[in-house]
């Protein structure tokens with residue numbers, strides 16, 4: 001059955017989460033720097049080869065892809081852009097590590113009938129209960145299931 005976690009349990013979870021966020025935060029920032037750098041760089045190269053290096057949002061130019069052998073001419077610019085974006089990711093990752101972590105579930109559960117649903121604007125359940133984030137609940141096996149396991153042992 002579903003049971004709402006106690007205040008102590010929720011506090012403990014929060015502590016564990018904060019601890020795991022602050023652990024190795026520099027290494028994680030370096031990792032994100034590398035991901036961002038290569039991500040942006042490969043995106044810029046692919047974009048240049050497929051639709052051309054220009055990006056004009058207001059007036060999309062007709063595609064003007066570059067040839068593979070023209071790539072070195074553009075590489076300087078692409079490298080600079082990639083380093084700048086990766087640096088921003090690195091700094092944000094160091095200063096606000098939680099920004100990159102999505103620690104929430106996107107499922108709601110009814111406090112009374114335990115019906116689950118995706119988030120929408122309706123917080124009240126038909127049964128008279130109200131929907132809360134599933135993170136606030138834990139699953140406890142029914143007694144019957146526990147008995148069954150003990151009999152097997």
Ligand SMILES: [Zn+2]
Nearest residue numbers: 110113125127
């Ligand atoms: Zn309900």
